[in-house]
Amino acid sequence: MSADDEPPDEDVFHPLGESWQDDLEDLLEETEYDAELGMEMGRDAMRVTSGDLSEAEFYERYHDDVMAEFGEDERPIAGPDDGDGEDGGIGSTLVDLAGGDESRREMLKKAGAGMGFASLGWGAVEQQEPAQSVEETAGEVEGADEGTQWGMTIDLEHCDGCLACVTACNQEHNWDEGANWMYVLAYEDGEVESPDPGTVDVEPGECSDNPAVQEFNYLVRPCQHCTDAPCEKVCPTTARHTRDDGGLVLTDYEVCIGCRYCQVACPYGVNYFQWDDPNVDRSELDSEGIYDKRGRPVSRRAPRGVMSKCVFDPARQDGNAGEALIGTSACEQACPPNVIQFGDKNNPASDPQRYEANPARARTIINLFAELPSPNSIESALAGVDPTLDAVVEAVDGLTIETIALAKGIELTHTEYDEEAPPGDTLPEKEQTVLDVVSAIEATGLDLESDDALTQLGLTVEGFEGPTQDIEVTSREEVADTLFGDYVDAPESQFELLADIGTNPNVTYLGHQPGPEAHQVPGPVSYADVGMLDRRQEALDEQTVGLDFS
Known part of the structure; x- marks a missing residue:
């Protein structure tokens, strides 16, 4: 040279x-x-x-x-x-x-x-605008490159730091401990702080309903498959x-x-x-x-x-592990709070693209799927019940005016995609279950489309009561989207790590972006708690590089 x-x-x-x-x-x-x-x-x-x-x-x-x-x-x-x-x-x-x-x-x-975003260290790109609705983004995604592009959308705001994804990746791929293909990092960056982990009681590898775990700031870091x-x-x-x-x-x-x-x-x-x-x-x-x-x-x-x-499980994507695992990854399936959405980033009907397009709606579907009674049990419980909202709520354990309103809101905002959902995706199935709950309620003769029912559910424009009075809504769909946001406290921004370098990473993050002074701090669950090592140096005396924000 x-x-x-x-x-x-x-x-x-x-x-x-x-x-x-x-x-x-x-x-x-x-x-x-x-x-x-x-x-x-x-x-x-x-x-x-x-x-x-x-x-x-x-x-x-x-x-x-x-x-x-x-x-x-x-x-x-x-x-x-x-x-x-x-x-x-x-x-x-x-x-x-x-x-x-x-x-x-x-x-x-x-x-x-x-x-072309400015960056320094992990402060990779400027925060983007709040996520758009499915209707606003579907056309944009449809213009993406043809063919499948496996990738992830990761909701950092609802990660609970349980490290289930780390252990699942290790069990699937058998990498030596400390040579982590997946990391979950609790961090502080001078602007945000994380709690003292000693004050939070979390079971390793299990989803925690302790609100304190959401006060930690997390970065989930697989390979970005640029x-x-x-x-x-x-x-x-x-x-x-x-x-x-x-x-x-x-x-x-x-x-x-x-x-x-x-x-x-x-x-x-x-x-x-x-x-x-x-x-x-x-x-x-x-x-x-x-x-x-x-x-x-x-x-x-x-x-x-x-x-x-990290390899995004090519053996799974090729069908070597059976058709049921195509379009899935071990880390995604192991994640208790469902914050990892893996799938085809070029398909607007895929889990990661649905979640990215409207995080509040996707998170509402996930929560309702776990909380609502099954459609069959609702049909049985409502046999002979008067077709009124009060009677329905009283007859079925687990139903409230709020959950019925959210389920009806999912129906109001339902989108039919031109593309089929890729194999392995779960959001379409979960959404269909929520829609079946609405149908089971309406099978009693209760008309949830009536003005009286929609008013009681808080789904009318005229009766809209948002968190602030400066929010203007013009349709029932916008009212429903506002209800979703109030219900789940969804992330309002998204980013890619080091996007200014031009690598075009295929992992999209939702939530707070680590600043340039980000450094790792102890999380609610330690790597030792789940039988893992945080850094490879602990096993090989600094023979390879471990992760260190400092």
């Missing part, structure tokens, strides 16, 4: 700070590979995603050095002779990973819009790659050489190196859980000398 090609000197380039960056450099120096090259490529890979360096320039800048160091350069980025598969393996790599077409590159072109992943750009072997089917960012364990360059290039700190033989032997793993449908070993814990991270 000539002096003319060298980028400006930037002492600290990593979003997680100088300490993190220094640790990464120290760790690279312990390997057999060129530490300086790995640090420079990691820095410039993030400059590519942020738009400060073109892919062609990045390829040319490091091609000779990569060839000299590794004897191959299979980085899936645009090289000077892109597309013919003869220069550095770039063309053939793209074709192999994209299933014979260039849909991946087209996706990256579309991902360039919408970036559409434009800088970790992929530095991999010389195609071990780290984005699978075209589902947009999953994965590591082929049989191709990975353990150079750890991807660990430097990841802005989120989600990669781990397997130093020693794993705690769980290969013979104890189900092979159908290791290999995806291409026959590539990309899931469960990594072998010795290989990188690993």
